[in-house]
Amino acid sequence: MPLKWSTELNRNGEVLSKPIHQKAKSVAAEFAAAADQRRSLSKEVVETLRECGFGRHFVPTIYGGENGDFTTLMAEVGSLGGSCASTGWCGSLYATCGRMASYLPVRGQEEIWGKSGPDVLISTSYRRSGQSIPTEDGWILSGQWHYLSGIEHAAWALVCFAPSEGGSRYGAVRVEDCKILDNWETLGMRGTGSHSISLDNIFVPFHRTFHKRELFSGRSRSTEGKQYQVSPIATDPVLFMAVALGSARDLMEKWAPAGLIRSTDSIFAAAYARSDAELDAAQLLLDRACLNCDQGEMSTFVMLRNARDVSLAAELVIASTERVFRLLGSHVHSQSDTTRKWRDIQTLVSHIGIRSDLNFKNFSNYLWETQRMNCAHSFSK
Template structure:
């Protein structure tokens, strides 16, 4: 049996020598697959700790997994967002919280690649292994000053912030003459913010998505900022630094699939555990009588079929959309409002499929499904938690799409 340490040794020896992106991805996928049993074994402990441990983070980092969409110029592999989605999907089958944190922190490197060149030097100049976490909602206040901004505020949902060396924080910049505030992202290094332990949740409990506090203003130089409008409209300054069109993918076309992805991964893991456990189980009595094979019940069979179909459909949606974006952007296309909103519909619908499927599966799991060591109940909680994220919430996103199709002004972020 191959050990985790041997995987990492092979990774460090071979990644830099990979002859092609396909070979590089194959090596990263091998690492993710071999780390998944450890991630799964730690899943309950990760929930109890309410964060992904530093040693698991180190294993992911040492395997090169965080560099998948990091710019090549700064030690990354500059692969596709679909490659990242697939790697996070494999890890998330073992533990949705770990898959969530890995996917979002790796994606944050893609976003840093959109910042001005000097910001990227600041982040990766001393260590190309620097990890980034983010709080997207612009709940902070950035006040213009000479050479940059004075930043202050409090942010929620700082997933994986315990393991990060930098944070990307959203903030509003007041505009003159009554114009609406302008949202921006700002990069802030560890030591200039506080992590407030507020994360006590029923789902995604191991993501450590704690509050971030800057109660006394800190200075952020102008080069460590990028406007929301720039990353949404394919006009990010960092795109001119790199040869890859990856950094011209609109933020809200590339990031939400990685929010949806853990739900699909968790459902995949839950199905596998369910099928394995059901095969050996029989009824114990009560109204059905004892000794009947649970696998023989039609409603159990239907729940499995629905869940399998949901995984297939959700994966196909996310794969298709990420591959389509790549083709469009590689061809120099600037995505229209209609294209971006249609993509947003797919992200949310993938999660919607998973919610219906895991609810159906949990309905037939029986009494053993309430045990906290059951991965099925954990997936049930985690998938429903993913669906509460506004970016992939079906009620929020479907209405935006419906408004567009019905000729109404679409309300929402796209």
């Protein structure tokens, strides 16, 4: 039998057996096919995510949030990924967007959570886009922003724009002020509903914005706590990759009892052992990365190593799932749940935060430059 997936445990080694989380897995599985077809999560799934507290996970406790940690969240979204990758992804995204909104000035946080409570769902577009016109106390935004996962069910969106004075800022806009463009057409992860939005002369006050550099340097000036002192470069890809690993684990667990693995068949036996080991190795990489995140402020080396490890975990997951598909041939392609998970994994690992060509290069270049500077310093003595 496959090993128990270690992310079913939180950082204290306790099993995540809350009835609500079991319900979330069940509901996600029930509506997974519908989400794939409709290119959006069902209302039943979204309400379950809200009930589970994904939106409030990183919301400051002053607003009723959980002030949560990364390791527990990784366990939860990874478990959901085994039922439906799109559900796990949106659960992760809603949680991380709550963390992003915690970088807003206190007045901006009050507008989002003060009256509505901590379960407000927020989406984001990480890429800078659109146009901004400065005013006395804010900016007027127009244009299009892309890839806002779960935007149809969110109340707020965080969009990145470039003020005329330089740099980049994130601004919080009400979704009711946005036009959602139904343009999410992809191979996999269809249920995330990562559509674009359009803004037409929407005013965003200064107190509903924050500098992008604050977020990516992991230095919140508005909210205290370890989870607000770490860069999304080190955190978000870990959570996203946990979803892919959850889907891959589910594929493996369904492969073995289907009778397709025979102890007398050395080819299948070797393939299963190798694939299971690859997933275990990927899990270990993500576990260490999450523990680093929960320590809060980290060095540049650790941050880039986290990103490197996520990329390697992605390669291990892809290798494992590709091996299954090559060996099982037409049988596996006739199983809609299996092919959907395969499509979801392929699409998920193409996310820019997970790509190995970028993360491997950044890690190596930093390490080599650091060593070069150390050598130069030694010779100068």
